[in-house]
Amino acid sequence: MIISISSGKGGTGKTTIGTNLALSLEGVQYVDCDVEEPNGHIFLKPQIEERISVGIPVPQVDKSKCTYCGECAKVCEFNAIVVVKEQVLFFPELCHACGGCSYICPEDAIEEVEREIGVIERGKAGGIEFVHGILNVGEPMAPPLIRTEKKFIDNGKTVIIDSSPGTSCPVVEAVKGSDFCLLVTEPTPFGLNDLRLAVEMVRKLNIPLGVLVNCCDIGDKEVWQYCEYESIPVLMEIPHDRGIAEAYSKGIPLVEEIPEYRSRFQDLYNQIEKRLQEESG
Ligand code: SF4
Numbered sequence: 558m559i560i561s562i563s564s565g566k567g568g569t570g571k572t573t574i575g576t577n578l579a580l581s582l583e584g585v586q587y588v589d590c591d592v593e594e595p596n597g598h599i600f601l602k603p604q605i606e607e608r609i610s611v612g613i614p615v616p617q618v619d620k621s622k623c624t625y626c627g628e629c630a631k632v633c634e635f636n637a638i639v640v641v642k643e644q645v646l647f648f649p650e651l652c653h654a655c656g657g658c659s660y661i662c663p664e665d666a667i668e669e670v671e672r673e674i675g676v677i678e679r680g681k682a683g684g685i686e687f688v689h690g691i692l693n694v695g696e697p698m699a700p701p702l703i704r705t706e707k708k709f710i711d712n713g714k715t716v717i718i719d720s721s722p723g724t725s726c727p728v729v730e731a732v733k734g735s736d737f738c739l740l741v742t743e744p745t746p747f748g749l750n751d752l753r754l755a756v757e758m759v760r761k762l763n764i765p766l767g768v769l770v771n772c773c774d775i776g777d778k779e780v781w782q783y784c785e786y787e788s789i790p791v792l793m794e795i796p797h798d799r800g801i802a803e804a805y806s807k808g809i810p811l812v813e814e815i816p817e818y819r820s821r822f823q824d825l826y827n828q829i830e831k832r833l834q835e836e837s838g
């Protein structure tokens with residue numbers, strides 16, 4: 558089973574939930590797809606065993622063959638390649654590696670070369686199989702890195718995917734294909750606003766979802782009212798607690814600091830499993 562953990566807004570405790578859920582279960586693979594800011598490793602402290610460079614194919618023009626006809630620039634939807642007089646200009650950060658320019662070039666003057674966008678690291682954190690992607694600084698192409706990272710998913714395990722917050726392309730890439738999406742929110746007007754957007758995204762992907770309310774004793778009751786109205790199950794509530802905040806600030810997993818939470822996370826998993834069994838009939 559693949560469970561993705563996501564949130565409409567940052568700072569709701571998504572990584573805390575993902576890592577502690579992983580630490581509470583057996584036979585787990587934790588895949589951190591928050592490639593711009595992967596921080597699950599801070600809590601899980603994995604031993605990294607393998608490092609894989611990930612690149613995308615980008616064009617390289619052979620000037621000796623190029624006639625500056627401009628066909629490559631015409632086909633590029635992203636303005637990543639421009640022909641100006643006797644020069645072909647290439648803007649790598651705009652290139653989506655679609656291959657259109659090399660396909661269209663009448664002189665066969667474009668060859669594709671690999672441009673590194675980030676790395677994937679794999680290892681073990683106790684009994685947990687650990688995978689995370691790290692996007693190069695300033696690199697906008699997160700989705701190809703996430704796609705490559707998800708090829709390492711082990712379907713024989715319970716897989717927990719930690720996505721980045723929001724509803725943009727990297728989040729969609731991380732969440733799609735999961736069996737269940739757990740949305741972490743806070744009971745504030747900001748939390749509710751961003752939860753609505755996240756629910757819309759997950760529903761468009763046709764993935765069953767549930768909500769975890771973090772810092773459940775602050776703010777107002779509108780998140781619960783919204784979930785009831787939308788028939789979204791609230792599967793777990795975690796209070797605002799100084800002990801939890803202190804453990805977080807030291808990079809100590811919640812289930813190590815307050816062991817009672819282990820059974821609460823197991824119960825969360827059981828609820829998700831039961832719901833999926835009921836849905837599949
Ligand atoms: S399509 Fe090929 S030949 Fe034409 S400008 Fe581009 S690289 Fe040069």
Ligand code: SF4
Pocket residue numbers: 615616632633634635636637638651652653654655656657658659
């Ligand atoms: S590979 Fe696609 S996106 Fe990149 S420069 Fe060529 S046409 Fe543009």
